[in-house]
Amino acid sequence: xxxxxxxxxxxxxxQHALQGEMTRIVHGRGAYLYTAxxxxxxxxxxxxWVVTHGHCHPHIVDAIRNQAxxxxxxxxxxxxxxxxxxxADQLLQLTPPGLEYVFFSDSGSTSVEVALKMxxxxxxxxxxxRTTIVVMQHSYHGDTIGAMSVGSRGVFNAAYRxxxxxxxxxxxxxxxxxxVTLDAIEVACRKRPAAFIVEPLISGAGGMLxxxxxxxxxxxxICEAWNVLFIADEVMTGWGRSGTLFxxxxxxxxxxxxxxxxxxxxxxxxxxVTLCRxxxxxxxxSSDRTRTFFHSSSYTANPVACAAAKANLxxxxxxxxxxxxxSLAAKQEQAIVPFRADTRFENVRRLGTITALDLxxxxxxxxxxxxxxxxxxxxxxxxxxxxxxxxxxVMPPYCxxxxxxxxxxxxxxxxxxxxx
Numbered sequence: 203x204x205x206x207x208x209x210x211x212x213x214x215x216x217q218h219a220l221q222g223e224m225t226r227i228v229h230g231r232g233a234y235l236y237t238a239x240x241x242x243x244x245x246x247x248x249x250x251w252v253v254t255h256g257h258c259h260p261h262i263v264d265a266i267r268n269q270a271x272x273x274x275x276x277x278x279x280x281x282x283x284x285x286x287x288x289x290a291d292q293l294l295q296l297t298p299p300g301l302e303y304v305f306f307s308d309s310g311s312t313s314v315e316v317a318l319k320m321x322x323x324x325x326x327x328x329x330x331x332r333t334t335i336v337v338m339q340h341s342y343h344g345d346t347i348g349a350m351s352v353g354s355r356g357v358f359n360a361a362y363r364x365x366x367x368x369x370x371x372x373x374x375x376x377x378x379x380x381x382v383t384l385d386a387i388e389v390a391c392r393k394r395p396a397a398f399i400v401e402p403l404i405s406g407a408g409g410m411l412x413x414x415x416x417x418x419x420x421x422x423x424i425c426e427a428w429n430v431l432f433i434a435d436e437v438m439t440g441w442g443r444s445g446t447l448f449x450x451x452x453x454x455x456x457x458x459x460x461x462x463x464x465x466x467x468x469x470x471x472x473x474x475v476t477l478c479r480x481x482x483x484x485x486x487x488s489s490d491r492t493r494t495f496f497h498s499s500s501y502t503a504n505p506v507a508c509a510a511a512k513a514n515l516x517x518x519x520x521x522x523x524x525x526x527x528x529s530l531a532a533k534q535e536q537a538i539v540p541f542r543a544d545t546r547f548e549n550v551r552r553l554g555t556i557t558a559l560d561l562x563x564x565x566x567x568x569x570x571x572x573x574x575x576x577x578x579x580x581x582x583x584x585x586x587x588x589x590x591x592x593x594x595x596v597m598p599p600y601c602x603x604x605x606x607x608x609x610x611x612x613x614x615x616x617x618x619x620x621x622x
Contacts, residue, residue, distance in 0.1 A: 311344025445554025
């Protein structure tokens with residue numbers, strides 16, 4: 203048996219037998235993290251896609267500090283508070299029109315669990331029980347049982363397969379193969395499933411795979427035609443990552459149920475929401491207590507987390523935030539242009555503020571052998587980049603400057619020089 207590391211902490215998505223000592227971070231500011239040994243690390247992936255306006259944004263920090271001194275926690279069954287009410291009101295102003303109710307939870311995975319339970323509860327309560335969920339190849343929706351069940355089967359969930367429920371899977375809409383996917387969705391919808399769940403425009407953990415907005419619009423049209431609920435998992439794609447505040451905007455689509463988390467608090471505290479149309483809520487609204495929506499967590503709508511979310515939403519009301527988004531997207535496009543002519547890379551792509559490129563290697567996919575080598579190479583250059591196997595992606599906070607991007611892409615070129 204290999205010797206255990208000194209710390210008793212078991213870290214996520216980490217093979218401790220291969221991982222060295224963890225890097226201890228002591229503070230963060232803007233696009234940078236600072237270590238205990240005085241190194242400055244450029245956060246090129248927004249600390250797992252959550253940081254939007256930058257680490258420790260003063261407006262969000264002040265809101266957290268002020269709320270913590272007033273009310274830090276209250277049971278959310280039978281009680282409410284101003285930060286939650288304000289967040290719900292602002293969310294309904296910012297999200298696609300037609301979403302009318304907001305359910306709070308703690309993380310992206312739980313927001314998906316809530317969405318699935320809403321969908322199944324809806325059909326049960328309208329007297330037409332449906333249980334099948336349609337999903338898309340390469341999808342990833344989280345690590346709880348329901349979220350894993352609607353994600354692609356593979357390395358992430360192989361050990362837990364006996365616990366996962368069956369789903370109907372359709373192929374990813376690869377370039378020039380979009381109609382195959384749409385036809386498969388239509389075939390699946392004819393069998394009257396409860397819902398179709400999809401990551402709009404980009405499959406994140408599945409490899410940063412991208413598809414056009416017209417395909418998303420057609421997916422929604424098909425679901426509507428066959429009376430199948432459409433669930434948009436915008437946990438990653440929301441809050442500007444796709445180039446608009448929410449990816450569904452680009453297809454002019456309003457989902458029946460939508461999941462938001464990660465950037466909801468600007469990356470400061472854990473919080474998630476699941477939004478739905480009125481019909482979903484109404485199917486649970488009854489004097490019959492058995493039709494209650496039975497879901498909660500102890501920290502549902504935590505007031506401090508909601509205060510952070512309210513501060514984040516305030517920032518999005520400022521036109522300057524949208525301007526920074528557009529500016530970063532343009533800079534990202536400019537930065538990847540040289541890589542399209544570099545034969546060591548393939549499938550160089552961008553969606554909004556996200557870029558991704560595949561480094562040609564002997565093996566590909568999440569467990570590609572070059573993945574840990576790339577991650578170690580970037581760490582030595584004080585770049586927080588965490589490749590998905592041989593897929594390198596860049597998703598920085600929106601405060602990242604041109605010089606920051608230059609440093610990131612220089613590091614990627616140097617990695618190719620050293621490792622290929």
